[in-house]
Amino acid sequence: MVQHSKDGQRVRLNRDRVLQAAVALADKTGIEALSMRRLAQDIGVVPMALYKHVANKDELLDGMVDLLVAEIDPPAPDVGWKAAVRLRVLSARNALLRHPWARQVLESRINRTPAVLGYMDSFIGMFLAGGFSVDLTHHVMHALGSRMWGFTQELFQEPVTRAGEPALSPPAEAMAAMLEQMAALYPNVAQVAMASAHDDGSVVGPGCDDQFEFEFALDLLLDGFERLHAQAWSSRP
Amino acid sequence: MVQHSKDGQRVRLNRDRVLQAAVALADKTGIEALSMRRLAQDIGVVPMALYKHVANKDELLDGMVDLLVAEIDPPAPDVGWKAAVRLRVLSARNALLRHPWARQVLESRINRTPAVLGYMDSFIGMFLAGGFSVDLTHHVMHALGSRMWGFTQELFQEPVTRAGEPALSPPAEAMAAMLEQMAALYPNVAQVAMASAHDDGSVVGPGCDDQFEFEFALDLLLDGFERLHAQAWSSRP
DNA sequence: ACCTGAACACCGTTCAAGT
DNA sequence: ACCTGAACACCGTTCAAGT
Numbered sequence: 001m002v003q004h005s006k007d008g009q010r011v012r013l014n015r016d017r018v019l020q021a022a023v024a025l026a027d028k029t030g031i032e033a034l035s036m037r038r039l040a041q042d043i044g045v046v047p048m049a050l051y052k053h054v055a056n057k058d059e060l061l062d063g064m065v066d067l068l069v070a071e072i073d074p075p076a077p078d079v080g081w082k083a084a085v086r087l088r089v090l091s092a093r094n095a096l097l098r099h100p101w102a103r104q105v106l107e108s109r110i111n112r113t114p115a116v117l118g119y120m121d122s123f124i125g126m127f128l129a130g131g132f133s134v135d136l137t138h139h140v141m142h143a144l145g146s147r148m149w150g151f152t153q154e155l156f157q158e159p160v161t162r163a164g165e166p167a168l169s170p171p172a173e174a175m176a177a178m179l180e181q182m183a184a185l186y187p188n189v190a191q192v193a194m195a196s197a198h199d200d201g202s203v204v205g206p207g208c209d210d211q212f213e214f215e216f217a218l219d220l221l222l223d224g225f226e227r228l229h230a231q232a233w234s235s236r237p
Numbered sequence: 238m239v240q241h242s243k244d245g246q247r248v249r250l251n252r253d254r255v256l257q258a259a260v261a262l263a264d265k266t267g268i269e270a271l272s273m274r275r276l277a278q279d280i281g282v283v284p285m286a287l288y289k290h291v292a293n294k295d296e297l298l299d300g301m302v303d304l305l306v307a308e309i310d311p312p313a314p315d316v317g318w319k320a321a322v323r324l325r326v327l328s329a330r331n332a333l334l335r336h337p338w339a340r341q342v343l344e345s346r347i348n349r350t351p352a353v354l355g356y357m358d359s360f361i362g363m364f365l366a367g368g369f370s371v372d373l374t375h376h377v378m379h380a381l382g383s384r385m386w387g388f389t390q391e392l393f394q395e396p397v398t399r400a401g402e403p404a405l406s407p408p409a410e411a412m413a414a415m416l417e418q419m420a421a422l423y424p425n426v427a428q429v430a431m432a433s434a435h436d437d438g439s440v441v442g443p444g445c446d447d448q449f450e451f452e453f454a455l456d457l458l459l460d461g462f463e464r465l466h467a468q469a470w471s472s473r474p
Numbered sequence: 475a476c477c478t479g480a481a482c483a484c485c486g487t488t489c490a491a492g493t
Numbered sequence: 494a495c496c497t498g499a500a501c502a503c504c505g506t507t508c509a510a511g512t
Binding site: 104106107108114117118120121122123124125128134135137138139141142143145146149152153182185186187188189191192195196208212213216217220221223224225228235 | 341343344345351354355357358359360361362365371372374375376378379380382383386389390419422423424425426428429432433445449450453454457458460461462465472
């Protein structure tokens with residue numbers, strides 16, 4: 001993993017190399033396996049060498065988020081606020097799908113680096129450019145919440161499969177018995193799960209189309225925003 | 238912290254005492270400070286004693302979530318689905334405000350203990366009882382997402398103040414200078430922040446009414462659900 | 475200026491031994 | 494049956510020393 005230049009000399013470590021390596025490692029092994037020591041080992045350097053380029057692990061994580069933010073598309077020009085917001089949120093979502101660690105990192109910390117503030121600023125700008133009042137924009141941003149980052153908490157989330165381990169599932173009969181017991185204990189969960197499983201033909205698993213669910217909620221909110229804007233809604237009485 | 242019965246004998250440790258102590262410790266010192274070793278010390282027992290009552294730290298966290306779920310009110314009878322859902326989500330939110338660690342714990346793991354599944358089941362039951370199709374209920378649950386747990390990612394979240402440390406803020410002139418710089422770099426953020434600060438008279442801080450923002454988004458979604466239900470919306474073409 | 479080694483104060487968890 | 498002590502394989506980070 002140590003990078004060498006043509007003449008065999010070590011490439012000098014710098015902040016960007018550290019952050020890129022951290023993202024690559026987190027992508028590959030998951031966020032729990034990302035430690036300063038493991039990262040250093042991956043780069044081919046002693047743990048303490050990292051501390052010349054990031055102050056501590058928190059700053060490392062901030063830097064990783066900054067790299068993620070840079071992957072999100074800028075607002076599309078001339079498509080109207082609604083399409084612009086929609087496209088951008090879906091672009092953020094795509095960035096998140098490429099970096100599964102990002103959701104947890106975004107959720108577990110206050111993110112106020114210049115890159116993050118810049119993203120939020122240009123996000124707010126889409127509503128203002130669409131003629132939204134500052135007041136409505138404020139509340140609408142809150143309503144979007146984590147959707148602005150391309151995620152919401154998933155309801156029927158699958159267990160995180162560590163990179164490497166295969167997700168081994170119990171044999172079919174055991175599965176059927178489990179389902180039966182589930183249906184007895186949690187009839188409503190079962191009903192919803194059955195219905196969506198029937199739709200897409202998968203018997204096990206929730207059989208949800210994540211993308212559909214995400215856009216369903218996103219559009220509900222966007223439609224709500226549109227309605228409020230049309231009626232010149234204000235939070236002030 | 239060691240509990241003794243009247244005759245001075247040690248009260249026998251059990252799973253519930255461990256979980257209660259864990260919740261109390263997390264409430265008091267924050268989730269980062271909750272370690273098996275620290276918890277054991279708090280209870281007055283050697284670390285390994287805990288492992289007779291919880292398999293590992295993950296199970297401890299699951300158990301803590303179960304205690305939280307038990308604090309959420311059951312569905313209110315005879316008020317209609319919309320009021321029932323609204324009340325329950327706000328009850329979940331209150332439970333979360335009492336236990337600041339819960340949001341992170343809920344977000345960082347798959348929660349599928351019987352207590353959690355029971356909560357989800359009865360939550361789904363509110364929509365079904367309101368005449369929602371299984372299909373619509375399914376998507377509506379996804380749209381609620383983490384709002385079902387009483388939270389969404391807060392946009393302008395304050396830094397977490399560790400229990401104990403005072404939140405010291407820079408002097409007023411430094412603050413003003415910072416705001417000016419902020420406004421130059423992130424004009425849209427500044428505009429939104431200024432407007433809401435003006436509303437409630439606070440100059441520093443975002444000046445958001447969390448409760449208002451939460452209910453704003455919640456009601457947008459609930460209104461959207463109502464509209465879809467009224468028009469017999471289905472995800473199947 | 476940048477990297478290193480040794481050390482400190484922590485983790486979660488195992489195992490074999492105590493009562 | 495329940496608790497203990499010692500040990501293992503990890504953490505993030507400090508400090509003083511090397512080149």
